[in-house]
Amino acid sequence: MGEWGCPRLAQDAALVVCELASNALLHGGVPGRAFRVHLMxxxxxxxxxxxDALGxxxxxxRPVVGEPTCGRGLLLIAALTARWGVTPLVVGKTVWAEFDLEEGEGSGTGYVVRPA
Incomplete structure (x- = not known):
């Protein structure tokens, strides 16, 4: 995020990536199929x-009832980002979240990060 000129988003973006990746592992996993993280x-x-592969x-x-130890990830994503949603694919789906940049942010050496 620093190289991209967005240091204030570093912690929130890391949390959103972790939540979405965890959801892909727990709820979108298919044996033998990986998931992909893409930052733009x-x-x-x-x-x-x-x-992930499970469209x-x-x-x-889900509404939070009592003191659950899980099930709050999407609530966190909704609170941290400007918007989030799902794009169905022929095979699988993409869950996405967007942060709006403040004026002057994102002026670093921006590029797309793709998995190796």
Whole structure:
């Protein structure tokens, strides 16, 4: 995030990546298939995408009842980002979240991060 000129988003972006990746492992996993994390710095937006192979299991925000130890990830994502959603694919889905950039942010050496 520092190289991209967005240091204030570093912690929030890391948390969103962790939540989306955890959800892909727990709820979108298919044996023998991996998931993909994709970060993009666009003109006014930092976009986080996680793609998994299980398109029929869409993310659902559940109400928090009592003191659960899990099930709050999407609530965190909704609170930290400007917007999030799901894009169905032919095989699988992409769950994405976007941070709006402040004026002057994102002026670093922006590029797309793709898995190795």
């Amino acid at each position: 710095l666009l003109p006014a937006v930092l976009r986080v995408e996680v793609t 029929e299991r869409l993310p659902v925000v």
